[in-house]
Structure formats: C-alpha cells, structure tokens
Amino acid sequence: MLKLSKNLLALGLTKEVINANTSRESLLSQAAENKRLMPMEREKLHFSIVENLKEVIFQTDQAGQLTFLNSAWTEITGFSLDESLGKNFLEFIHPDDHLLHWKKFQSLIQSHQHECHHHLRCLTKNGSFGWLEVYACVISIEENTSIVIAGTLNDITRHKHREQHLRAQKSAISVLAESTSLKEAIPKVMQTICQSLEWVRGEFWSAAEQPKVLRCFESWQMPVFPVPEFEAVTRDITFVPGMGVPGQVWVSGETIWIADVTKDSSFCRAKIAAAVGLYGAFAIPIIAEDEMLGVMIFFSRRSQQPDTDLLQVMAVIGCQLGQFIKRKQAEEELQRQNLSLQFQLNQAAEYVRSLLPPPLTGALSIEQQFVPSLQLGGDIFDYYWLDSNNLVVYLLDVAGHGVRSALLSVSLLNLLRTQSLYNTDFYQPWTVLAELNRVFQINDNGNDYFTIWYGVYNQVNRQLVYAGAGHPPAILLSANPAAAPITKLSTENLPIGILSDSEFDDDSCEIPLGSTLYIFSDGAYEIPQPIDKNWELNAFVNFLADYQKSGNGSLEEILDHIQSMNNNKALDDDFSLLKINFA
CATH class of the missing domain: 3.60.40.10 (PPM-type phosphatase domain)
Structure with missing residues (x-):
C-alpha cells in the first residue's frame, strides 16, 4: 500500500498525471523552488499546481464518498465542488457502469489489485453523459491508518464519441454492402446508427409515394424503449416541403440539430414526445446527384447539445445512403424493364409457337x-x-x-x-x-x-x-x-x-x-x-x-x-x- 503524507498527496498524484500543457522543465523548476520554500508556502504551491491541472484528481473514502476534488471536476462535469464533495462517486456515474466501477474499487479495497484502470460514463450537470478514463490506487495517510482511494479522471468524451461515430459509419457501410433492397437496408442502417450512438429511435421520411408529400416510410426503435403512441402519430402525419423538421431539411438540404424537441416550436409532435420521453434529435438529408431522396431523423432519451463531429459523420452516411438508393432505384428500374422485356419475349414466343x-x-x-x-x-x-x-x-x-x-x-x-x-x-x-x-x-x-x-x-x-x-x-x-x-x-x-x-x-x-x-x-x-x-x-x-x-x-x-x-x-x-x- 502506498504511504504518503497528507500534504504531499496532491503533489504525488500531480507528478503522475501532469498534463502535456505543463512542460517537464517547468515542473522540475517548480520542484527545485519547492525545496527553498517554507512548509506553508510549499502547500500553497502544491495546491496551485493541482488546481491548474486539466485532469481531475479525486479521493474517496472506503465507502466511496468523495473527499477531495480539484477544479477540473467542475470543468468536466459542470458540478461545483460543494455540490459534489461528500456524495458517493456512484451518484455521478452512468447507471449501466455502476457494477463495473464497484467491482474495480472493491478489488482495490480488498487488496486484490494495487491499482485499476477503466473507462466509464459520468453524468454532467446539463443531463448528458461524458466519458472518463479512471486511474486509481489505494493509499494510506501517515497520521491515519484508514484506507482511501485516490486517482485521476481524464475526460475522453471526445475520443469515445469519435470512436462511436466511426463505428456507426463503418457499420452503416457494411449494412449497405450486404443489403439487397431499400426495404431491407434502411431499417438496418437506422438500427446500426442508433445502437452505435446510443440513440433510441430512427425515422426515414420520403416523398416517393406522393410528390411533395413527406411521409414516414420506415422507422426503428430500441426494443427496450417502445413508443407505440409516438409511432402511431408518426405514421398518420404528413408534411409538405418546408413544414416541420422533415420538410425544413427537405427544402434546405442542411442538417438540423434540436437539443430538446419538447421545447421546439417547429416540432409538431412535441407533446407526445414529452409523454414518451424523447428529447434530443437531429435530422440529416439523404441526397445523391443533387436529388433530395429522403430525410432521416434520430431521437435520444435526453436533451443533447449540438455535436458538429457527429453531424459531419452523419452527412457522409447520408451521402452513402443516397448513392445506395440511386443504385437500387436503377437496379429496380432495370429489373422492371427486364420483366417487361421478358413478358414481351414470352408473348412473342407464344405467338411464334402459335404459327x-x-x-x-x-x-x-x-x-x-x-x-x-x-x-x-x-x-x-x-x-x-x-x-x-x-x-x-x-x-x-x-x-x-x-x-x-x-x-x-x-x-x-x-x-x-x-x-x-x-x-x-x-x-x-x-x-x-x-x-x-x-x-x-x-x-x-x-x-x-x-x-x-x-x-x-x-x-x-x-x-x-x-x-x-x-x-x-x-x-x-x-x-x-x-x-x-x-x-x-x-x-x-x-x-x-x-x-x-x-x-x-x-x-x-x-x-x-x-x-x-x-x-x-x-x-x-x-x-x-x-x-x-x-x-x-x-x-x-x-x-x-x-x-x-x-x-x-x-x-x-x-x-x-x-x-x-x-x-x-x-x-x-x-x-x-x-x-x-x-x-
């Protein structure tokens, strides 16, 4: 078990996690200056270094109560130190990751491991979830024989989201490569995007059936989050170009992000969305050869702030889907012509046979x-x-x-x-x-x-x-x-x-x-x-x-x-x- 003095704890951790923005030379200079300082001054210096780190330095007691956090915690999660200290760390972790985190910390407390390293999702004050990379170890304080867990939390949300986006794009391309028809491909594309991005519902709107009338032709939703009432309303509603979210995207050809559809005046299904728990949404155009082919809309169970990286990836997927649709339309037209030709050939063959x-x-x-x-x-x-x-x-x-x-x-x-x-x-x-x-x-x-x-x-x-x-x-x-x-x-x-x-x-x-x-x-x-x-x-x-x-x-x-x-x-x-x- 690592033993550090209480005043040196923060500095000891800082040396392990010093961010790339603080150069090695600067740190050595601060350490040299530290030897010439009085104890009170050294403590102030340690505190200043810790507070300026981009990583979160945390400490919990054996029960998991947060006993120390630096200011980076507020920058990452949005929660102030006063709102967080004294609360159990699990309160800020995504429910699906509770068991993972509990097992990792129990392994430390029971001395099965000296340290642990894992990724988990954390709750932010705006209601969204970010990703943290957790490094933790067990330490003891010289003046106190109790066990505490200390470590660092690094914000890897952007990295994780980029992984999700690339996974969604790769999976969508794979679906398009394996699908033989639009009816097969579109629900599967929506499914793989929702599952990769952890969104719960996708819709495909098109005017293929009736010109200048947009209708939802396909939809997909997470089986664990059925919304039959929302689905029924969606199937009954139509839009003209320029009306509603599908109509706006159809006319503009641009993506739209809605942080909360229940508060958006252009979203006519806001009331039923609030009732079933749909909030964040984004819509993308499906375009190929300057022809508008459809609009896809995706929904989340929580409010979502605009993600430009995600929209860029979805724009690429939209183009790929548009090319797939055009290719399948050409194949279907060719098949239709072939069937017509074969019918004519069969008729001609029967005519020849009759002679x-x-x-x-x-x-x-x-x-x-x-x-x-x-x-x-x-x-x-x-x-x-x-x-x-x-x-x-x-x-x-x-x-x-x-x-x-x-x-x-x-x-x-x-x-x-x-x-x-x-x-x-x-x-x-x-x-x-x-x-x-x-x-x-x-x-x-x-x-x-x-x-x-x-x-x-x-x-x-x-x-x-x-x-x-x-x-x-x-x-x-x-x-x-x-x-x-x-x-x-x-x-x-x-x-x-x-x-x-x-x-x-x-x-x-x-x-x-x-x-x-x-x-x-x-x-x-x-x-x-x-x-x-x-x-x-x-x-x-x-x-x-x-x-x-x-x-x-x-x-x-x-x-x-x-x-x-x-x-x-x-x-x-x-x-x-x-x-x-x-x-």
Missing part, C-alpha cells in the same frame, strides 16, 4: 420440338404440301435475339407460306434462296441476315431437292444396309443477306425407305461444356445416330438429354428440331 404447323401423320410423318430461349432467338420452321405429291419443309434462324429477330422470322414464314416471293419456283430451292437474298440484306448494324435449310420431297420418286444457306446440314439416317448410315445434306451457300450478288445452288438425293431425316438449328448442339468448349455438330450427329439405333428417338427425350448437358432447362439459344420419318 408453327402441327405434327404431320401418315405414310410420311413429321415430329417437331420448339423451345425458345429466355431471350428468344429467330428460329422458325414450316412444312406443307405444295401439291398432292410434293412436300416443302424448311427451318430458318435469324441472327440475334429478341423481339426484332422474332418479328423478322415471322415475316419470312408468312412470305414463304403464302408463296409471295416474285419470280420464284417454290419447287426449286435455289430460286427461293436467291429471291430471299434479293429482298433481305444485312443492315448497317449487322442485323437482319439469317440461315435457312429448304427442301422439297417428292413422295412418288422419293427424291429430295434441297439447299442450305449457312445453315447446319440436315442429317439423313438410313435404315437400308446398302446405303450410308449417316448422310449430311447441305450446300455451300452463304447466309441470306450477307452479299447482295450471292449465287445459290441446290442438290438432290433419293430417300431410302424407312429413313429418318433430322433438320435443326445450331441451338440444338451449341451447348457450353467444360473448359470453354461447345458440344460440336459431329457429336450431336453421332448422338442422333446412336439414339436412333437404340430404338428410341422421341424428340422429348432428345431435348431432355440436351437440357441435362446444359445443366439448365433454359437454353442460351432457341432449340428447333424436326424429325421426318419416311415409311
């Missing part, structure tokens, strides 16, 4: 599968009898995706179905391709060209005349052992629309009885595979051949296999597949 021919039955049968991609490509196909013996069948694929590509494919179907092309012999595939190429040319943006496979089958002589323009070949699978098991039917022609003076050729072959012809678009085999590769044409052809040999051949099963390879039923491109069975 496709039904399956054909009889001695010559045709099965078909059409699955549009999410973005809707430009696939379309048709088959019909030109006369009682000749069947025309074609499948085309317009470049690109979306409604534009779909509309062009529908226009092409109508032209071919109604045989509206001039100077065209629809029994001769090359003339069809040549006239299509004359009418449809690629535009300046690289759109409006397409690939096509077009064929005419004569069921009397079993001859198929066909032509392709940049399109995947049709695959003929023969059941005749004397014939090639797999034959690719294609011609070396450019896609329609690439060159205006392109020439087109066609070809022909005899179809063995019992053969099967597959016609498809590239969406049937361009399926992404590991290591950035696609399932190639030859692999798809071999798959069709193996599938045919197995006795299967259902187009739905083929589609299921391709979707499983894609790991998703939604394909990147339209899937179009025709299967023609020749009896």
Whole structure:
C-alpha cells in the first residue's frame, strides 16, 4: 500500500498525471523552488499546481464518498465542488457502469489489485453523459491508518464519441454492402446508427409515394424503449416541403440539430414526445446527384447539445445512403424493364409457337420440338404440301435475339407460306434462296441476315431437292444396309443477306425407305461444356445416330438429354428440331 503524507498527496498524484500543457522543465523548476520554500508556502504551491491541472484528481473514502476534488471536476462535469464533495462517486456515474466501477474499487479495497484502470460514463450537470478514463490506487495517510482511494479522471468524451461515430459509419457501410433492397437496408442502417450512438429511435421520411408529400416510410426503435403512441402519430402525419423538421431539411438540404424537441416550436409532435420521453434529435438529408431522396431523423432519451463531429459523420452516411438508393432505384428500374422485356419475349414466343404447323401423320410423318430461349432467338420452321405429291419443309434462324429477330422470322414464314416471293419456283430451292437474298440484306448494324435449310420431297420418286444457306446440314439416317448410315445434306451457300450478288445452288438425293431425316438449328448442339468448349455438330450427329439405333428417338427425350448437358432447362439459344420419318 502506498504511504504518503497528507500534504504531499496532491503533489504525488500531480507528478503522475501532469498534463502535456505543463512542460517537464517547468515542473522540475517548480520542484527545485519547492525545496527553498517554507512548509506553508510549499502547500500553497502544491495546491496551485493541482488546481491548474486539466485532469481531475479525486479521493474517496472506503465507502466511496468523495473527499477531495480539484477544479477540473467542475470543468468536466459542470458540478461545483460543494455540490459534489461528500456524495458517493456512484451518484455521478452512468447507471449501466455502476457494477463495473464497484467491482474495480472493491478489488482495490480488498487488496486484490494495487491499482485499476477503466473507462466509464459520468453524468454532467446539463443531463448528458461524458466519458472518463479512471486511474486509481489505494493509499494510506501517515497520521491515519484508514484506507482511501485516490486517482485521476481524464475526460475522453471526445475520443469515445469519435470512436462511436466511426463505428456507426463503418457499420452503416457494411449494412449497405450486404443489403439487397431499400426495404431491407434502411431499417438496418437506422438500427446500426442508433445502437452505435446510443440513440433510441430512427425515422426515414420520403416523398416517393406522393410528390411533395413527406411521409414516414420506415422507422426503428430500441426494443427496450417502445413508443407505440409516438409511432402511431408518426405514421398518420404528413408534411409538405418546408413544414416541420422533415420538410425544413427537405427544402434546405442542411442538417438540423434540436437539443430538446419538447421545447421546439417547429416540432409538431412535441407533446407526445414529452409523454414518451424523447428529447434530443437531429435530422440529416439523404441526397445523391443533387436529388433530395429522403430525410432521416434520430431521437435520444435526453436533451443533447449540438455535436458538429457527429453531424459531419452523419452527412457522409447520408451521402452513402443516397448513392445506395440511386443504385437500387436503377437496379429496380432495370429489373422492371427486364420483366417487361421478358413478358414481351414470352408473348412473342407464344405467338411464334402459335404459327408453327402441327405434327404431320401418315405414310410420311413429321415430329417437331420448339423451345425458345429466355431471350428468344429467330428460329422458325414450316412444312406443307405444295401439291398432292410434293412436300416443302424448311427451318430458318435469324441472327440475334429478341423481339426484332422474332418479328423478322415471322415475316419470312408468312412470305414463304403464302408463296409471295416474285419470280420464284417454290419447287426449286435455289430460286427461293436467291429471291430471299434479293429482298433481305444485312443492315448497317449487322442485323437482319439469317440461315435457312429448304427442301422439297417428292413422295412418288422419293427424291429430295434441297439447299442450305449457312445453315447446319440436315442429317439423313438410313435404315437400308446398302446405303450410308449417316448422310449430311447441305450446300455451300452463304447466309441470306450477307452479299447482295450471292449465287445459290441446290442438290438432290433419293430417300431410302424407312429413313429418318433430322433438320435443326445450331441451338440444338451449341451447348457450353467444360473448359470453354461447345458440344460440336459431329457429336450431336453421332448422338442422333446412336439414339436412333437404340430404338428410341422421341424428340422429348432428345431435348431432355440436351437440357441435362446444359445443366439448365433454359437454353442460351432457341432449340428447333424436326424429325421426318419416311415409311
């Protein structure tokens, strides 16, 4: 236990806590002068040094009653020495910190520790709470064997508040980074600010629902401090710009601090605030790109003096929240446009599907599968009898995706179905391709060209005349052992629309009885595979051949296999597949 004389106690503590404003040289000079002074003069010098310190020097008895304080106590807390001496130190400590302080001092008194160091909140005369850094030790007085506790109190309120402000800012940024919507983010931001700053309620006001009418859209309050009456009034009230605290901030774009809302004439909820115990408040604008997006108001259970540091931090949070709101508004608008576009694409896909021919039955049968991609490509196909013996069948694929590509494919179907092309012999595939190429040319943006496979089958002589323009070949699978098991039917022609003076050729072959012809678009085999590769044409052809040999051949099963390879039923491109069975 430290033993000091009563007259040297203050000076001994002073040497430990001398503030940076008193230089070491000055202190040594005072100590040297002290040796030449009489006892009475030395005591006066000690008292003068102690009184001029910025730190509080305190002393309590074993029961915690304050027995000594220097003038710094009044500067920090606002309480005079006469108001404080003789009272228990706990009376000036925040209730939530009573237990911490009591345990620390009991440890000293019971000699479990020689000294202690901790932070606690202290009550100030204006009703607010500050932060103190406490250093204390047990001492004994030579003339008295009783135990007393002495030490220093350093005002760290500003430092603690700065920590709170930075914690609030960091937490708010984290919330915004993790939130996926405004409805999720705003209450969480208010919650983290209230919890970091020890304020009890937050409100977000906006005119998003009705122009020039401010309404509270979201609020958050400490669960231990419910204010249902205040909440009910808040939800029912509205402000026009310029009216009330939200309206004033909305018009000025500046922060507002109200020390006590119950005494503020512009705060129309003052009466109910007093009834539920809300006093201090501040309001900040939420602005982004010079657009006022909202106002946030926070409330405290006690009167609060303006804190410029806090307002600066909150202004930064307000800007960050404003940027988040604008970003989410842009995302929501994009999502809305995407939903609208997807609706249009779905409608267009259903329209295209409605134009496709039904399956054909009889001695010559045709099965078909059409699955549009999410973005809707430009696939379309048709088959019909030109006369009682000749069947025309074609499948085309317009470049690109979306409604534009779909509309062009529908226009092409109508032209071919109604045989509206001039100077065209629809029994001769090359003339069809040549006239299509004359009418449809690629535009300046690289759109409006397409690939096509077009064929005419004569069921009397079993001859198929066909032509392709940049399109995947049709695959003929023969059941005749004397014939090639797999034959690719294609011609070396450019896609329609690439060159205006392109020439087109066609070809022909005899179809063995019992053969099967597959016609498809590239969406049937361009399926992404590991290591950035696609399932190639030859692999798809071999798959069709193996599938045919197995006795299967259902187009739905083929589609299921391709979707499983894609790991998703939604394909990147339209899937179009025709299967023609020749009896």
